[in-house]
Every structure is written in C-alpha cells, then in structure tokens.
Amino acid sequence: MKQPCMLVAALAVASAASFVSGGASAQSNISIYGVADAGVAYASNQNGNANTYLRSGSLSASKIGFEGAEALGGDLRALFLLESGFELDSGAQSASGALFNRQAYVGLQSRAYGAVTAGRQYTPYYLLVGSLASSNVLTGATGAHPGDIDGLDTTVRVNNALTYSSPVWRGVQGSAQYGFGEAAGGNAAGSSFSAAVKYSASPAEFALGYLRLRNGRDGTGWSANASGSFGISAINRGYASAESIQFIAASARYTMGKWMVGANASNVQYQAGSRSAFRDTAIFNTAGVISSYQLTPQWFLSAGYSDTRATSANGVSDRARYRQLSFEQHYALSKRTAIYLIEARQLAHGQTLGEGVGIVDAVASVGDSQNGTPSSNGRQTVLLVGLKHAF
Template identity: 55%
Template sequence: MKYNTLTLLLATAAISGVGYAQAQTSVTIYGTADAAIVYSSNQRGNSNTYMNSGNLNASKLGFMGSEDLGGGSKAIFTLEQGFSINTGAQSDATKAFNRQAFVGLSDARYGTFTLGRQYTPYWRYVGGLGPTGVLTGATGAHPGDLDGLDTTIRINNSLVYASPVISGFQASALYGFGENAGNISAGNSSSAALRYDYNALSLALGYVKLTNNNLKGFAPWDPNVTSGSYAQSPVNAGYASARSVQMIAAAARYNPSDKWMLGLNFSNVQMTPGTASLFTHQATFNTAGLISTYKLTPAITLAAGYSYTRESAANGISDPARYQQLSLEQTYDFSKRTALYFLQAYQRARGQTLGANGVTPVNAVAVVGDSQNGSPSSNGKQFVGAIGIRHQF
C-alpha cells in the first residue's frame, strides 16, 4: 500500500513538472529545402550544367527555443545546421551546427546577450539591407562575397550584445576570442553595427575586423586558432597571408509602397599585411551597389542588383582589378512556404590582382556571387543561370 501511494505521488509530481516545463518553454524546429538546376558559362575553362543546393536560400535545419523567466526576461538558444539536399551531407562535416550555435538571455527593456558561434552585427544590420537582403547570395553577393555581406562570416567563441529598439535605433556589438594563451588578441574578431528605421527609410552602418595571426589563410581558418570564418575566392586569394582584414559598410533602403523598393550600399575592405605576410602593402577593395525589387503580382516578385568593385593599385599592380556584376531574380510564390525561382547573373572582370601565391600579379577572373568561389571563370567573363524550388518549414 505504501509502495503504491509513493508511486502515485511520484507520477503526479512528474506530470506536474512536465506540465510546468511545457507551459514555460517553447522550441521551434525550422528549416529550408532548396535545390536548382544551374548553368555556368565558364568554370575554369568549360561550361557546366549541374544540380546545386541552397541557391535562393541555404538548405538548413534549425532548432530555436526560449523559456520565460518572468519580468520580461527569457532564456534563448539557436542551433542551426546546413546541409546539401543533393546528397544529404552536412555543409561542414567537422561541425554538428556549422551555421549558428548560441545560448543567451533576452530582456525587452535591456536587450539581448548571447554566447556561441554567431553571425556578426555587421551582417545582421548592414547585410540585411544590402544586396543579399533581397537577392540570393549565390548570384547576388558582391564578387566572392569579398565584403562579407552574405552569410560567409561566422564567429566562434563570440559574445554578442544587441540593444532594444529605441526611437527607431538599434545597436549591437560582438567580440570573438582567439583563445591563444599568452596572446589574447591573436586570432580574435570584433564587430559593431547601428541601424535606424523611420517609416519607409532604413539605414545601417557596420564594422568587422578579423585577425589572422596564424598565417594559415582565411579559408579554411584554423578553428583552434582564429575565431572567424571568411570566404576565399580568386578575388582575395592573393591576400590570404594578411595579418587582418577590416570591413566597413553602409546600406540604405527605401520602401515607398508595398510594391517596390530601392536600395544603395557601399563597402570598404582593407587587407593589412604583417611581418610574415607574402605581400607588402595594404590592399583595399571598394564596392558600390544598387538593388531594387518590384512586386508584379501578389505571387510574383522581381529583383535586380548591380555592383562595381575596384581594387587599389598596390603590391606591384598598376592596373587594379575591377568587377562589374548584374544580377536578376524572379520568384513565384505558390504559398508562404514554397516558391519557384529563376536566377541570372553576369560578371565582367578586368585588370590584375595578386595570384594565390600572394606575390605575382595575375589577370582578374570572373566569379559570380559566392556560388562560384570554387569554380571561377578562366577569363574575365562568367554567366550563371538557375531554375529551382525552395520550401521552408
């Protein structure tokens, strides 16, 4: 009798505990499945038609949760993994959650503080208003995603604070630990950004700095030494031995109606050599861009972007590289979750940049968006077109 009573009490307590947890906690499973048939006019000298995953939006699976702590405060977390829908493989076989993995506290009055592997405030604020805020990074990112306005920069071991929105303003700052004993600044990362929204106008300004004191190159970064990741392509491959890379960018967007939007963006990227770098003078890339969208019907959206990137004349380069890119996008929404999309982009590259050895100037080659980083053109021209389907859940 005593045993049955004890069992009943424990079961009641367990049920009550479960009910309390469910009432206070919410967890959301979300993700994207995206695949397309892609044509590239020139990949290292040959045209190619192939399937590619994550063209309009990256294919991913995520878990996002929160627990109400009372008084307007809550605990939050996000775990997000990228994958290839073509093969089912992880985007990064070395990480269970390569895209995001963080935990923190959020308060409606004081803001949000999080710890883990995270995107920079620079990308969240400026990137949100920049080219890939409306165009896909696959064909709409600035050449090679040189300025990190797409999702190629993620910071390990990072602390992020984001303020609440105050009179239309919101600010955020990040610090990523390099975690090198005896030299805490080696391999660290930092970022800050400010955004302002007023009626139809949105403005953002951001900064990010990545240090690379281990001289292993930006891609792949050694996760045990450096805190940041950064895309590598023929645009910046010659500067992989840089001591640091710094990015400053601004973006503006104007939405006069529900039908159309016009946006402007500008970025400045500085790659600074150290005593062991292969190049000797700072390399600077400036990019100016224009983006626009138009909602033709409730289901059909058209988008376009143009960018011009110019490298500085330094390191023995008298005819610096210039990249012009035109990107177009058309989407048809079957529903809020499912869309058919068409992408077209053309890039022309001229002039010279440093080759992958970091010493010898070479002719600049075209590399559309960031989808062609590993398969650039053999010359200064490249066209990419795609037709695909994306489903979000």
C-alpha cells in the same frame, strides 16, 4: 558516421522536448525549422569549361535549426539556437567537422535591456548592414558582391563570440560583438570585433557597420583557429595570408508601395603582417544598387548592380575591377513553397595578386556561388532555376 547519428539524436531530443514543454508549461517552447532548396544551375565558364549541375541552396541555404526560449520571470528569458547547413544534392554537411556549422548560441534577453548571447554567431556587421544589402533581396549565390568580398552575405561567422544587442529605441538598434582568439599568452591573435547600428523609420532604413578579423598564429594562410572566417575566391585569394582584415559598410533602402530601391557601399582592407605573402595593404571598394517590385501577391522581381574596384598595391598597376548585374524572379506557390529563376553576369578587368604566383589577370567569380569555380577569363554567366520549401 558520428555526426549523422548526432543530428538524428538532436532531432529526437528536440521533438521530445517540444512535446513535453508544450504540455507542461506555456512559458517555454522549442521549435524546429528549416529550408530545403535545390535547383539546376548553368555556369558559362568554370575554370575554362561550361557546366550544368544540380545545386543546393541557391535561393536560400538548405538548413535545419532548433530554436527555443524559456520565460524566467519578469522581463527576462533564456534562449538558444542551433542551426546546421547541409547540401540537399548530396546530403553532406555544408561544413565538414561542424554539426551546427551555421549558428550555435545560448543567451539571455530582456525587452528593456537587450540580449547577450554566446557561441558561434553572425556578426552585427552582417545582421544589421547585410539585412539591407543586395544578398538579402537577391540571393547571395548571385546577388552577393563578387566573391562576397565584403562579407555582406552569410559567409562570415564567428566562433567563441560574445554579443550584445540593444532593444530597438525609436527605430534605432545597435549591436557589438567580440570573438575571443583563445590563444594562451596572446588572445588578440585570431580574435575579432564587430559593431553596427541600424535605423528604421518607414519608408526608409539605414545601417552602418564595422568588422575586423585577426589572423591566428598558425599556418601560412588564414588560420583555421581564428575566431572569424571569410569567403575566399579568385578575387582575394592572394591576400588570404593577411594579418588582419577590416570591413566597413553602409546600406540604405526606401520602400514606396510595391517598389523598393536601395544602395550600399563597402571598403575592405587586407593588412599585411610579418607572415603575409604580400607587403602592401590591399583595398577593395564596392558600390551597389538594388531594386525590387512585388508584381502580384505571387510574383516578386528584383535586380542589382555592383562595381568593385581594387587599389594599386603589391606591384599591381592595372588594378582589378569587377562589375556584376543580377536578376531574380520568385513565384510563391504557397506561403512555404516557391519556384525561382536567377540570372547573373560578371565582367572582370585588370590584374590582381594570385596565391603564390604573383600578379595574375583578374577573372570573374559571380556572387559567392562560384568562389571555388571561377571563370578562366574576365566573363562569367550563371543561370539558375529551382524549388524552395521552408518548414
């Protein structure tokens, strides 16, 4: 009961502060924003059965946020952001036990020298590379690479993070982040590091990024005390006890009038340690293409295809392969409200490592919407129709 009360209190404080700051000074401001998104989903196979259900955040995650900045004089300003995700179909928080589960940070920013922020944050890997990848064009629910294996959707967030982001210079921006493990006597355990660079020169954009997550010392799977978390699905569940995970990805886009075409590639390595339930480094390579077309001012169409292949490791000779095709049709009723249709199909072949059960047949898990409800076989189709309102 405490967390809903805290959220109501935060809303009241933010609203009052916004009123006071607006009347007292033109140099500072606080704003409230968010998204309410709900739709009807159909999955052809969830653990062996078809399912039709109401789903929150299929096009954009349902959330509420508080954002503020204050001019400190000269080129310097203070800033903060608090963002909480919620499930519109039930009213529950997206992550129990964390009020501002999506983002929570404070920092200083200069147009000339860049920004330094501290708190729970997205990684430079996601912000710069993921912004050009499939889930930013298609929804991550069905457009993210299978199981969000490469973290290019918003699954990866880092606690205890200190981030520097440079200003844009001749189209180039860079960013680096360190997530403290905060373990006495061994800060490396549970720590993380990410760096990325992005170049934008219309009509082309390119980005390259790196992310490394280290496991904590407690537990047999991925430690809840590690600074960084990641999406766990049937695709990588057998490697959740990794000592560390390394992500490398690149993405590019080219815009021609109403058309956009893009490509992306990633390499993810699950590295074994003394506590890991597997012995050999497991590698997943993904290649993908995306395209979109602004048919009319209201209609926006997009499509994407990805191919994910695992390497042979840990006794697996028939290595897993996942191919996914996704489509989205988006109709804007206004600047803030839209209806949408989403379709995706994934095929899985080969074998992978299961959690505590050895080698298993690979099963389909579309995007990151089915991470907890994979197919019982190598095929899964997901269809969605919904309504999104931004405020």
